[in-house]
Amino acid sequence: MKSVACKCAFLVFFVLFFRAILLPMFPNFGDFQRNNLDWIHISSSVQAPSEDNRVKREKFLEVPQIVWGLNNQKIAFARACLTARMMNRTLLMPNLSASLFYKEIELLQPIAFDKIFQFDRFNSLCNGFVRLGHFSDVFNRSNTFELQKGSGRKWTLERDLDQLKQFSEESVEVIQIMGKNPFLWHDHWPVKDYAKVFECLVLVEEIAAEAEKVVSKIRARGSNSDDVADVSATTPYVAVHMRLEKDWMIHCKKLEQRSNISEICSSKEEIMSRVAHIGGLRDPTIVYLAVADNLLEDASVLNGWKKGLLPFEKKKLGVSDIYSKHSYLIQSAIDYEVCLRADVFIGNSFSTFSSLIVLERTQKLIRLGVTNSCNSDVRWPSYAYNILGESEGPKKWMTDMSGLSLQAISYGSNQIIC
Numbered sequence: 001m002k003s004v005a006c007k008c009a010f011l012v013f014f015v016l017f018f019r020a021i022l023l024p025m026f027p028n029f030g031d032f033q034r035n036n037l038d039w040i041h042i043s044s045s046v047q048a049p050s051e052d053n054r055v056k057r058e059k060f061l062e063v064p065q066i067v068w069g070l071n072n073q074k075i076a077f078a079r080a081c082l083t084a085r086m087m088n089r090t091l092l093m094p095n096l097s098a099s100l101f102y103k104e105i106e107l108l109q110p111i112a113f114d115k116i117f118q119f120d121r122f123n124s125l126c127n128g129f130v131r132l133g134h135f136s137d138v139f140n141r142s143n144t145f146e147l148q149k150g151s152g153r154k155w156t157l158e159r160d161l162d163q164l165k166q167f168s169e170e171s172v173e174v175i176q177i178m179g180k181n182p183f184l185w186h187d188h189w190p191v192k193d194y195a196k197v198f199e200c201l202v203l204v205e206e207i208a209a210e211a212e213k214v215v216s217k218i219r220a221r222g223s224n225s226d227d228v229a230d231v232s233a234t235t236p237y238v239a240v241h242m243r244l245e246k247d248w249m250i251h252c253k254k255l256e257q258r259s260n261i262s263e264i265c266s267s268k269e270e271i272m273s274r275v276a277h278i279g280g281l282r283d284p285t286i287v288y289l290a291v292a293d294n295l296l297e298d299a300s301v302l303n304g305w306k307k308g309l310l311p312f313e314k315k316k317l318g319v320s321d322i323y324s325k326h327s328y329l330i331q332s333a334i335d336y337e338v339c340l341r342a343d344v345f346i347g348n349s350f351s352t353f354s355s356l357i358v359l360e361r362t363q364k365l366i367r368l369g370v371t372n373s374c375n376s377d378v379r380w381p382s383y384a385y386n387i388l389g390e391s392e393g394p395k396k397w398m399t400d401m402s403g404l405s406l407q408a409i410s411y412g413s414n415q416i417i418c
């Protein structure tokens with residue numbers, strides 16, 4: 001008896017010892033075990049025959065291809081992640097869409113998520129919150145349940161939530177949600193949860209390097225020195241996301257009528273005038289204009305700026321070739337990064353693109369301990385040019401991180417805290 005107990009104790013010691021040695025080599029392993037794993041059939045027998053062994057099996061959620069603009073795609077992706085989180089499942093890495101087509105579904109070029117954002121980085125930053133898996137992780141593809149989300153007026157927020165709760169109990173390996181793009185799903189999560197997912201989205205190195213090239217060109221233009229290498233890294237710049245395309249103008253006029261809000265559309269002149277009234281800008285200041293490509297032919301976006309503001313778009317900056325190599329989605333991701341890193345950002349509070357940039361800038365300030373960037377002297381301020389602020393300038397803009405859903409950011413709002 002004694003010797004058996006001894007052997008057992010030794011064995012246990014041996015196992016613990018190796019565990020202690022091996023675990024630090026795979027830092028995520030412990031967390032991985034804790035998350036998303038469904039331990040099925042935990043055997044109570046000590047001498048477990050092989051079929052009685054603990055079989056750990058991960059459960060997955062599959063979603064339809066994610067479509068539309070970069071930022072609608074980011075929101076849709078985050079919504080898919082949060083749905084998977086609620087159902088205690090790992091999200092199978094979805095395809096994004098490289099091209100921007102709204103109707104012709106067959107023209108939506110699928111592009112894997114990990115061609116844009118770093119897969120492993122995502123899982124390590126979001127560890128314990130949400131998790132992405134590969135299709136090759138699925139043990140048995142035929143063990144899949146197709147879940148049809150409801151639609152129409154009768155399919156309320158509550159019914160949608162009930163359905164998700166009900167299927168959280170489902171033990172099938174893969175739940176595949178059919179039908180609508182996740183952007184159109186009901187939203188059950190607070191702004192903070194979305195922000196957490198967005199924080200885990202880090203561009204792949206090749207795209208980040210392209211954005212870096214553009215940012216350095218902008219800063220170089222803004223430094224008055226000939227010795228560009230010296231000064232450019234810290235030369236501040238302003239980015240303005242100018243929405244002036246014809247289809248946007250039609251859309252925003254309609255929105256103004258429908259919602260009875262007059263501060264949605266801004267003309268070129270209004271934008272220039274409001275930016276000119278921002279206090280505390282250096283003279284001269286370089287202004288990067290993030291505009292749609294079809295406006296690059298219209299030189300008038302570069303004319304009419306106040307003396308001291310030096311406007312550039314891709315073409316005048318000489319970076320068109322950096323962009324033109326890439327698909328719509330990547331071009332948009334580069335522009336997003338350039339606006340995100342600007343010292344001052346001015347956008348339209350009814351644009352998803354602008355709204356997500358301000359959300360990330362707000363997060364960055366909160367991380368630095370700033371809880372209220374409505375004060376005029378805070379670093380990295382953001383503004384909404386479509387809303388009149390102090391001294392005829394644009395309104396200071398900060399995201400309401402306590403929002404109970406992403407509604408305001410998804411569809412635009414003129415409630416922007418400051």
Ligand SMILES: *[C@@H]1O[C@H](CO)[C@@H](O)[C@H](O)[C@H]1NC(C)=O
Pocket residue numbers: 065093094095110111112
């Ligand atoms: C993603 O797109 C590729 C084609 O680029 C396709 O082969 C693959 O099946 C797609 N994956 C999903 C999950 O739709």
Ligand SMILES: *[C@@H]1O[C@H](CO)[C@@H](O)[C@H](O)[C@H]1NC(C)=O
Pocket residue numbers: 140141142143144
């Ligand atoms: C895969 O799943 C299907 C459906 O649940 C089941 O009939 C089949 O036996 C499974 N195959 C294996 C190898 O587990």
Ligand SMILES: *[C@@H]1O[C@H](CO)[C@@H](O)[C@H](O)[C@H]1NC(C)=O
Pocket residue numbers: 087088168169
């Ligand atoms: C999901 O996981 C959480 C925490 O691990 C647990 O509290 C909850 O009961 C699980 N839900 C389902 C349906 O398994």
Ligand SMILES: *[C@@H]1O[C@H](CO)[C@@H](O)[C@H](O)[C@H]1NC(C)=O
Pocket residue numbers: 260
């Ligand atoms: C629109 O708003 C204005 C004031 O903001 C109000 O006077 C007017 O009655 C509103 N019209 C409609 C149709 O709601």
